[in-house]
Amino acid sequence: MELLFRDDAYLRSCAATVTQADEDGIRLDRTVFYPTGGGQPGDSGSLILADGGSVAIQEARKGTDHEDVVHIPAPGAPLPNVGDKVTAEIDWERRYRHMRMHTCLHVLSAIVKAPVTGGQVTETKSRLDFNWPEADLTKEAIAEGLNRLIAENHAVVPRWITDQELEAQPDLVRTMSVKPPTGAGHVRLLDIEGVDLQPCGGTHVGATGEIGAVDVTKIENKGRQNRRVNVVLLEP
Numbered sequence: 001m002e003l004l005f006r007d008d009a010y011l012r013s014c015a016a017t018v019t020q021a022d023e024d025g026i027r028l029d030r031t032v033f034y035p036t037g038g039g040q041p042g043d044s045g046s047l048i049l050a051d052g053g054s055v056a057i058q059e060a061r062k063g064t065d066h067e068d069v070v071h072i073p074a075p076g077a078p079l080p081n082v083g084d085k086v087t088a089e090i091d092w093e094r095r096y097r098h099m100r101m102h103t104c105l106h107v108l109s110a111i112v113k114a115p116v117t118g119g120q121v122t123e124t125k126s127r128l129d130f131n132w133p134e135a136d137l138t139k140e141a142i143a144e145g146l147n148r149l150i151a152e153n154h155a156v157v158p159r160w161i162t163d164q165e166l167e168a169q170p171d172l173v174r175t176m177s178v179k180p181p182t183g184a185g186h187v188r189l190l191d192i193e194g195v196d197l198q199p200c201g202g203t204h205v206g207a208t209g210e211i212g213a214v215d216v217t218k219i220e221n222k223g224r225q226n227r228r229v230n231v232v233l234l235e236p
């Protein structure tokens, strides 16, 4: 399955052919639907059929491997037939907020210099959990840092690198906030120029300015070591 969102997160729709359709869900030869994973919800949207009908998709999920996306139809939606030509179209407003929030969490991880232990993206608010017992920043200081890096409009660039290229550049690994998984032959890196570099397979905006103004609503204690930082978008 060709995962078009990996190279262009701004694609809202694509032409595709149905390769499987049953009670487990619908598979296509290519898709713009991002599947639930990495703390980011899977896309919703629809498959538009050649006769003008459509199949509502409530969520895209990961299938058997990282190259496999299963489109889960809404309850009662009709199933297309294998071989049908469809237009796969995501709910763009929702996805774009996920892209802004997800990119914002990368910026957040560059401000709070502590290991990330978890995270969750939603349309309206997001959070990152850190192993950060000293919690030496206030929520106001974090918000100020976030809004400054957002206003500076740093370019956000995904790129692929082979395991060999990575091995040949030990400095690259040192600058990353998360150690990349190797062994698959190549790793997808997300580079926010001058701010953050880490392996990530998610969808992001093209420059930090697109995130818009944000606020940090609270820092919660989650056990002795863990601190949860909650962020909201201030622009629609």
Ligand SMILES: [Zn+2]
Pocket (backbone or CB within 6 Å): 102, 103, 106, 190, 200, 201, 202, 203, 204
């Ligand atoms: Zn990411």
